[in-house]
Structure formats: C-alpha cells, structure tokens
Amino acid sequence: MTILTVNSNDAGQTLFNFIKKNFKATNLSIIYKWFRTNKIKVNGKRIKDHKLKLELGDEVKVYDSESVVKRQTEELVDFSTLEIIYEDENLLIVDKPTNLEMHSPYNICLDLMVQSYLISSNQYDIAAENSFVISHVHRLDKLTQGLVIYAKNKISLDSLLDAIKNKDKIKKYYLVKLTNNTIELGRIHGYIEYSEAEKRGFFSKRTNGKSKECMQLHRWFDEKNNILEVLLISGRKHQIRCISAFYDCPIVGDFKYGAPRNTDKRIGLVAYKLLFKNFTDHLSYLNGKEFHSKATI
Template sequence: MISSLRIKPYYFYFNDRREKLMNKFIANQNDDNQTLFKFLKKNYKTTPLSVIYKWLRKGDIKINNKRIKDKDYLIKTNDVIVVYDNNKPVLRDDFKKLSNYDIDVIYEDTNLLIVKKPYNVEVHSPVKTSMDDIVKNYLFDTKQYNPSEENSYVISHIHRLDKLTSGLIMYAKNKQTHDIMVEAIQDKDKIEKYYRCRIDVPVTESLVAKGWIKYDPIIQKSVFSEEFRSDYKEATTIFNVVSLDVTNEQTELEVQILTGRKHQIRATLEYYGASIINDSRYSGTIINNNKMIFLFANKLVFNGFEGNLENLNGKIIEIEPTW
C-alpha cells in the first residue's frame, strides 16, 4: 500500500499589516505528478479561481522555500507547499463513518480491492449509503486509508455498475493505481469485463452487437440503434450462449462489453427483443417480486500490466451469479 503521513495545515499571523495566514501542506505519493493548480483547486474548493491565479501571479506560494508562479508545476512526494493567504483550505467532509456495514471482499492486494456490490446499492450517492462509503469505511477500519492524511486523493471506484446490477467492482487504494486502471479500461487492452444475464427468450446463436446508444434522462433509459446517429455514442457488446432452458423459454448469456455506456447491455438486449428477466424498465418479463434484475458482473481478466501492478497479470477473478 502506498501511503505517507500528511501534516495537517496550521496557521499563524505575520507581524505585518496584511496579517496573512500561512497554510502548509506536505505532499504524499497520492499527490505525485499533479499540477500545482489542480492541487490548489482540490484543497481550496470554496476559493474563487481568480484568487488562486492571484496567488500564483503575486508569488504567494512557496514550494520547498522557493516562490513558484508556474501553475503547471508538477507536485512531487515530500514537497512542502506553503500558501500565504487568509483563505483556509476546505477540510474533506465526504467521509461518512458508518456504525455497521456489510462488505464481501473478493480480492485484495496492496493496491487494488475487488468487492461484490449488492443489488440496489448505488456506487456513489451524496445522500444514501453507497458502495463508495462502504469501501472507505472498510479501508479506514483496516487502517489502509485515512482521509485526514490525504491532501487530494479520495478512495474511488475504477468503474461503475448500475444500481440494479450486482457483481464485481474494483477500487484503487492509491492514485497511481487508479490512474493506471482507468486508462487500462479506456484503452480496452489490459482488463476484460464479463457479465452473466438471463433473458426471457430462447437463443441458440452468439451475437456481436455493434451500434450507437444514447441515454435519455426524460424517460430515464438508454436507446440503442444499429443505424448511425450523430448525437449517439458507439457501443459494442458480445453475447455468447451459456445455457438454454427450453421449458421456460429462457437463455443464460455471457456478455462482454467493449464500450462502457450507461445501461448498455440492457438497452441492446431490448433492441433485439430479448430483455433481461425482471428488468421492467427495458421490457423484461417479471417472474418474482424482489425486483432484482438477472444481470451480474461475474468476471474480470487482467493482462499486460507493469511495475507495481505486474502481479495482476494472468489473474482471473470470477464468481457465480446470484439472482
């Protein structure tokens, strides 16, 4: 685990007429390669950008006892950053300490955590208890994360799952891992994500669905089309048959998404007339009243990583669907 103690900001008055405060930060490894401007924005969220630019212009910022006016200066571990101004940094208030919580850890190492997200839990929510909140509490309670010791990094999910989708979700324990994993997902070259779903029609052949998709906030669902539309985003999904239940006219599919669009699997299947069971929003057949849709993120495959994440290469993290 990559971590470093942060000395909290402290303040004192100078003996000149301006009586400016001094706010001091010591950068840790989660601040590495972040621009000075971005660092300041994160720590002074309520301060107007015009004021931050003024600090830079007037030389009110010192790093390692040298005045720095370059907003693109790259922060390095152990840099001592001093801001001479009356504006106080905004203390983080996004950590919700939970008295009790349940978490199902599937895989963990010093950099990465993979957990099973339950059905009907948001990945992130400013109001309700989210998966992000649960993971932060787990890492806090196991002494792997302390928000008061971080200048800018907040434990964050690497990818999302819909509220109604359960299954595997990844979290980075440090900024370096988060940036590498997000890039890997965007480049589609190091992480393969697989889902399992059950649909309400019998299917015997595989399908590579290529088209375009758009989320409509008015109807709160995505719309898929095989025809190009300028305001839609490209979407590609691979469907392979796992098993066929002829009696109940149901099919279990393995699904691989090559693009990460909102409700991509659900909207694509609806377009082809093969909706997910219990997915009423996308025309699925309801077979019970627990409202859990039959869609599950069940497998992650890793390859091509270097450095601190090289240990992931060849790993297949897989669990059986629960629905």
C-alpha cells in the first residue's frame, strides 16, 4: 500500500492526474484497473471517480504492493551562468542564452539550470512534492535568446499557462535583425506547417488544411539597421523565423532559412520584453510591469 498526502501544489487537480503523475512507471491500464477494482481510497472512502478534485490535506491510498511511486531525481548541474531578470515567491524570469535547449533528457538545459538553482537556494524540495515539477511556462527555440518565465508553485503555473493561452495578460515582444528591410509591417496573418523531416517551418497566406494559423504584429525598432520589433500573438514553432524567410528577408545568421551562417552560430532573434497586464488573481501585483532582456542582438 502507498499513502500520499495532497499538498498545496497538488490541490485542485483530478485524482486520476494525481495518481498518474506519482506512478509514472506504471502502465495506464493498471491505473484504470485500480479504479475499477476499488484499489484507491481518498480519506478512507473507496473511489471510482477519475475526475474527483483533490483538496489540500486529502489522504490518498493505493492498494498495490507491486507498483511504486516514481519521484523526479534530484539532478544538480552548474547554474553559475544563469541570468535572473526577476524573482519573487511565485515566479522566476530568466535570460536564456543562444544555443541552449529549454529541455533535454541528455544535455544540460535551461530547465535543469533553473531547477538546480531553486533546489540549491532551498526554494524547491523534490522529496516533498508529489506531482509538481518546476518547468517553463513557455518555450524559446534553441537558437533564440531572451526571457523565459518559470512558475514556482502550481497555482501560479495554472495562472501563467492560462495567460499564455488566452494572450490577453502577457505580451511577448521580440527584436529581430533582418538581412534586409523588405518585410511587411503591421498585422501579419497566415498559416504555418512545420516539417519534422526538414526541421523547419513553411509560412503561407492560405491554409492547406494541415497548416496552423498564426499571427504577429510588426513595426520598426531601428529601420536603419534592419531591426524589427515583433509582438507575438500566436506561438508556432519557428514562427518568426519562417515568416521572415517568406518575405525574403531571413534573420541574420539563420542559415536554415536562407541567411549566411554566422561564425558564432548565433541568429539575430531576442525575446527582449515581457509586459504583464489584466491579471485579476494573486498575480495582479504584476500588472503594468515590464521586464527586459540583457541580450544583445
């Protein structure tokens, strides 16, 4: 038998998700069988309802001696180069360098650096967590520099993910250094199809039935030096990169999309500004705040 107690980062999720996150090595068919055969109790009552919402302090018992809880391993990496732009009790904003992956099962990545920092500063205790894992709220491509948000607790993660999804509370601005100034200004609307075989995206003004809708706003930040400001409305993979290539002005250094390769393997793309607005929950203190990357383009 396994006994789990619901903590503040577990509360509010369904019983099924809670069980699935704790028993990562257990086949889903076995977990479903637990529900069917009354192997799960919450606060002493046998439960078959997968969608039961858990509350703080609930005691969950799983009657299966062969399945064990699989915790995240505490893997510490060197985080000395981690650039923290802002931090409070709910979130962390960091400056990602170029050529660093957000997440990787094999290499040092931004997620591991952030987790190592929070563990070392006693802000994240893996052993005390049942289901919550520190992770990024949104992604940047490996070659893109700039600002990334991390949530420190479940309630903030839910709020920030909702803000990213609904696009009305967090505005994400990018600076893009182009190879020329033929780009279209204003509202850019179209469709992107990403090819896994070619590892690149293709932008079109019309859908082919498989492509995904995308949108962004363009204005010059420094027209003399071909530096464009982009307000991202959607967030498709390689969105800014393939839209720039569509207008025959690929990003400086972006060899994959037609620009000459830079010797330092950098591309001229920085997620340079985040603007918070319209939060009505516990993150409302962020409304009106702007955060800027220290990266150069």
